[in-house]
Amino acid sequence: MNNSDIKTDLPRWDLTAIYRGFDDSSYKNDKKRLADSFQEALDAVKKGEGASDNDTQWLKDAVKKLEEAGSLYENLYSFCYALYSVNTADSTALKELNSLEKEKLNLYRAKTLFRKNFSLSVSEIEKLAAVNTGGSFFSGYRLFLSETAELKKHQLTEEMEDLVEEMLQPGANSWSRLQEAVSSDLSVKWGRSAKERKTVTELRALAFNSDRETRKKAFKKEIEAWRSVEIPLSFALNGVKGFNIILNRRKGWKSAIEKSAFQARISVNTLKALIGAMEKSLPSFHKYLNQKASLLGLEKLAFYDIFAPLPDRALLSDEGAAGKGRWPFEKGRKFITDTFTGFSSEMGAFAENAFEKKWIDALPRTGKVGGAYCISFPSARMSRILCNYSGNFSSVSTVAHELGHAWHAEVLKNDSYIHQDYPMTLAETASIFSEILVFDTAIKNAPPEDRLPVMEIFLQEITQVIVDILSRFYFEKSVFKKREEGELSADEYSALMKDAQKKTYGKSIERRSCHQYMWAVKGHYYIPSLSFYNYPYAFGQLFGIALYRKYLSDRLNFPAQYKEILKMSGKAGAEETASKAGFNIENEAFWLDSLDYIREIIDEFSNQAQTGDTGK
Numbered sequence: 001m002n003n004s005d006i007k008t009d010l011p012r013w014d015l016t017a018i019y020r021g022f023d024d025s026s027y028k029n030d031k032k033r034l035a036d037s038f039q040e041a042l043d044a045v046k047k048g049e050g051a052s053d054n055d056t057q058w059l060k061d062a063v064k065k066l067e068e069a070g071s072l073y074e075n076l077y078s079f080c081y082a083l084y085s086v087n088t089a090d091s092t093a094l095k096e097l098n099s100l101e102k103e104k105l106n107l108y109r110a111k112t113l114f115r116k117n118f119s120l121s122v123s124e125i126e127k128l129a130a131v132n133t134g135g136s137f138f139s140g141y142r143l144f145l146s147e148t149a150e151l152k153k154h155q156l157t158e159e160m161e162d163l164v165e166e167m168l169q170p171g172a173n174s175w176s177r178l179q180e181a182v183s184s185d186l187s188v189k190w191g192r193s194a195k196e197r198k199t200v201t202e203l204r205a206l207a208f209n210s211d212r213e214t215r216k217k218a219f220k221k222e223i224e225a226w227r228s229v230e231i232p233l234s235f236a237l238n239g240v241k242g243f244n245i246i247l248n249r250r251k252g253w254k255s256a257i258e259k260s261a262f263q264a265r266i267s268v269n270t271l272k273a274l275i276g277a278m279e280k281s282l283p284s285f286h287k288y289l290n291q292k293a294s295l296l297g298l299e300k301l302a303f304y305d306i307f308a309p310l311p312d313r314a315l316l317s318d319e320g321a322a323g324k325g326r327w328p329f330e331k332g333r334k335f336i337t338d339t340f341t342g343f344s345s346e347m348g349a350f351a352e353n354a355f356e357k358k359w360i361d362a363l364p365r366t367g368k369v370g371g372a373y374c375i376s377f378p379s380a381r382m383s384r385i386l387c388n389y390s391g392n393f394s395s396v397s398t399v400a401h402e403l404g405h406a407w408h409a410e411v412l413k414n415d416s417y418i419h420q421d422y423p424m425t426l427a428e429t430a431s432i433f434s435e436i437l438v439f440d441t442a443i444k445n446a447p448p449e450d451r452l453p454v455m456e457i458f459l460q461e462i463t464q465v466i467v468d469i470l471s472r473f474y475f476e477k478s479v480f481k482k483r484e485e486g487e488l489s490a491d492e493y494s495a496l497m498k499d500a501q502k503k504t505y506g507k508s509i510e511r512r513s514c515h516q517y518m519w520a521v522k523g524h525y526y527i528p529s530l531s532f533y534n535y536p537y538a539f540g541q542l543f544g545i546a547l548y549r550k551y552l553s554d555r556l557n558f559p560a561q562y563k564e565i566l567k568m569s570g571k572a573g574a575e576e577t578a579s580k581a582g583f584n585i586e587n588e589a590f591w592l593d594s595l596d597y598i599r600e601i602i603d604e605f606s607n608q609a610q611t612g613d614t615g616k
Contacts, residue, residue, distance in 0.1 A: 009329045010389055012086075014358035018380045019079050022096060030076055030379075031100075037072050038106035041065040045110045048117030056128065060137050062114055063144075067417040069107050075379035076100055082375055082384055087367045088184040094177075101169050108165040115152045120145060140571050143265075144418050150262065154251040164247065172528035175239035179526040182232060184369045188225045200225050200521075201370040205390040207307040212296075219304035219513075226517035230490035233520045238487045240526050241479055256480050260532040265423040265573040266539070269586045274539055277591030278470050282504060284599045285467045288459050289508035291606045302513035303501075307394070307460060310453045329362060329389055332396035336403065339441045340434070343551070344559040350410055351403050354385070359406070360399065362389035371523070372398050374405035374431075378420055381413040393442070393457050397435050404434025411566045419570035424533070426569040426577060428540025429547070433562070435461070436548045455605045462598055465541040467504045472534040474500040475519065480531070493519045539574075542594035546583055549597065 019027040044065040047058040077100050084093035120128065129142035138145070155161060183200060190198040198206075198221065206218035226233075244256060253259040261268050293301045295310050333355050341348025354360065359382070361368075372387035383406040389395045408430035412420045439458045446454040478496045482488055488496075494516035501514045519525060524533035547565070551558040561581070568577050578585045585591070 010363040011329065011358055011360055012363055013082070013361035013384050013386075015079065015082060015384065017357070017382065018075070018377050022092060027076070027079070030072060034069070034072055034076060034100075034103055035106070037065075037069040038103065038110065041069040041110040042106060042113070045114045045117065048114070051117070056138075059118075063137075063141065063418070066107075066110060066114065069110070071378040071417040073100065073104060073107060075377045077104075078375045078377050078384075082386070085180075085369045085373075085386060086361055086365075088181045088369065089367050098169065101173065105162070105165055109158070109162060112155065112158055112161045115148055115155050116158065118145075118148050118152055120149065122146070122149070125149065140416075140419060143571055143573065147262075154253060156250060160250075168528060172240050172243040175236040176523075176526040176528060178236045179233055179520075179523055180369055182229050183521070183523065184367055186225050186229060187366070188221050188228075190221065199364075199366060201364055201368075201388050204370070204521075205364070205388070207304060208309065208390065208392045208394065210309050210311075212305070212308070215304040215308060216302070219302075219515075223515075223517060226520045230494075230517070230520065234488065234490035234493055237479075237493065237519065237525060238483065240528050241483045241531075242487070243528055244531055245480065245483055256531040257477070260530075263423060263530065264425045264536055264539075266425055267575060267586060270575060271535065273586055273588040274535065274542070274591050275470070275473065277542075277588050277595055278466055278538060280592065281466060281595040281599070282470075282506065284595070284602050285463050286506050286508040287606060288463065288602045289505070291609050292456065293508075295609055300510050301508065302510045303515050304513065306463070306509070309392075310456055327391055327393055327396055332389075332399060335396060335441075336400050336438060339400075339438050340403075342441070343437055344563075347407055347559075350407055354383075354403060354406060359383060360385045360387065360402075362387050362399070364388040364390070369523070370521075372402055374402040374409070376406075376409045376420070378413070378417055383409050394461065397438055397457075397461060400434045400438040401431045404431035407434065408566050408569070411563055412570055415567070415570065422569040423574065424530075424536035425539040425543075425574050428536045429543045430540075430566060430569075432465075432537070432540040432544040433547055436544050440548070452605065452608050455601055455608075459598075459602060459605060462541060465537050466595075466598075468501075469534045469538050471497075471500040471504040472518070472522065472524075473532065474503055476525065476532055476534065479519075479525075542591050543578065543583075543585070545594040545597050546590070547581060549594075550581060 019030075021027070041062070044058070044062040048062060051058050077097070080093055080096040080100060084090055084097060087093070125142060125145045128136070129138045129140075129145060130136070156164070185199075187197040187199045188203075190196050198218075200222055203218045203222040203225070206214055209215050209218070248256055248259055257271070258268065261271050264271075289301055289306070292308075292310075293299065293305070296305060296308060297311070298305065337348050337352045337355070339348075340351045361384070368388070369386070370388060372385070374383055374385050376383045385399070385402040385406060387395070387398050387402060389399070405427060408422070408427065409420070412422075439454075439461070443451065443454045443458060475497050478500065479488070479493070482492065482496070497519050498511075498514045498516050501509075501518075502511055505514075515521070524530075527533060547562065551562070565577060565580055568580060572580075575585055583590055
């Protein structure tokens with residue numbers, strides 16, 4: 001399918017229900033109110049200076065004011081970022097982002113002073129937050145208070161914390177925006193005419209093309225594009241990771257991984273169990289990749305073959321006989337809403353409303369950031385979704401994934417602002433659970449002749465979440481180790497990326513065809529506040545599978561239980577949330593059980609591919 005085919009039905013989002021623009025009186029009033037809200041939070045926090053341990057009134061007032069300020073700030077910032085992300089050349093949006101980040105310094109100061117004045121012990125926190133205290137304000141704040149106590153241990157002096165936050169704006173945050181700006185506008189010549197160009201987003205979409213020469217050309221052009229900007233991006237990554245290393249050391253974190261686990265609200269033991277299980281599963285994924293190579297008539301897959309559609313099996317591809325493989329946006333919309341409704345009528349109605357109210361920006365275009373995300377507007381109590389819809393089933397899966405995030409936010413929209421703050425591990429569980437709903441429906445509804453390609457696209461996605469994300473985890477771990485010694489060159493980053501991909505893909509792909517610039521592609525590496533952005537996707541994939549299998553065993557009652565699990569996600573850590581579903585996620589066996597579910601699909605896929613039996 002060419003671009004003209006898919007663009008006719010692709011929507012752009014409507015943000016007017018939030019603000020009509022920067023000149024909107026509502027936006028101006030909220031931005032003006034923001035300064036007062038930050039000051040009110042600071043004033044409330046200051047009352048805790050010298051307060052006795054029994055005086056919790058200041059604590060209650062401070063929490064309320066911090067929530068009000070945080071909610072308003074996120075609402076404004078999300079609006080600015082939404083406008084910026086669809087047009088990174090929008091200087092007004094960028095100025096507004098910068099202005100808000102400067103304003104946020106006062107909120108950061110309030111949080112710093114709040115932690116300084118916080119003096120409750122673990123036992124006092126448990127007592128204050130006990131559920132049986134007759135509806136106490138703090139009954140749901142045990143996790144927040146416990147995390148406050150832990151963060152206090154890693155806090156610098158007020159002056160130093162203030163300096164760090166202020167220096168973020170011209171420092172690490174600028175490096176992050178450099179990567180966004182460069183990647184969103186990066187393009188190369190495609191045809192004979194100098195005007196015939198393709199962006200890296202368009203080139204990456206061609207990885208799904210049925211013609212191998214087109215995929216190969218697109219891959220080489222993409223590598224060429226990233227090579228042209230490798231120097232500024234290597235400096236940007238050096239800046240972000242160097243900042244992280246210094247700050248983590250000053251704050252007393254043992255490593256970036258320790259801090260990441262805390263942010264993910266998982267124990268280090270859970271992370272070790274997850275990574276260990278992923279490593280043990282690699283032979284099964286190699287089996288799948290080798291089988292796919294055989295189906296494509298190849299001795300071995302190149303990196304640009306990983307997303308290739310199976311020959312003569314075009315149901316889910318971007319091209320197909322008689323247009324069979326096309327997934328126009330409206331077709332994807334109906335498939336998602338029908339699937340969600342089959343699980344929960346409430347969830348299905350929510351998805352339909354998101355489509356109807358134009359919450360989704362799906363049209364790829366120059367200046368728009370690549371990938372996809374869901375962003376929340378807590379004060380407005382709604383979300384918006386950005387994606388780059390390419391017309392294949394993977395795009396349908398992406399929309400379902402982001403709607404899973406939006407549904408999570410919807411479930412929590414009436415909760416206090418602090419309880420809407422859940423970790424990436426549980427956020428990705430919600431989104432990937434929605435993906436699994438869509439994929440399983442596609443597999444079960446596929447006619448016999450299409451069952452094999454449906455399984456293949458399912459395995460294609462999961463291979464990215466397990467095999468490729470494990471390579472990204474290895475890469476980032478190596479980067480932190482090497483960056484301790486000094487700045488890395490672009491060649492060194494590329495070498496580390498190739499080495500990481502070889503470790504996880506093994507001999508299942510041509511080693512010469514590794515994507516050495518994946519460190520430049522993924523904006524996650526450039527986020528100053530969140531290292532190891534990668535493994536929460538694997539967590540969500542495998543936890544999501546475990547929840548889905550639980551649903552299959554109790555279709556009547558599980559949807560309500562699932563909603564309760566989502567509501568719990570902002571009030572409890574991942575281990576406690578998982579235990580509500582009856583799981584022990586610190587045990588490697590839990591993760592291996594979900595991986596066995598994937599292995600069974602790989603075995604079925606291989607058997608059908610070898611025997612030619614495509615029946616159910």
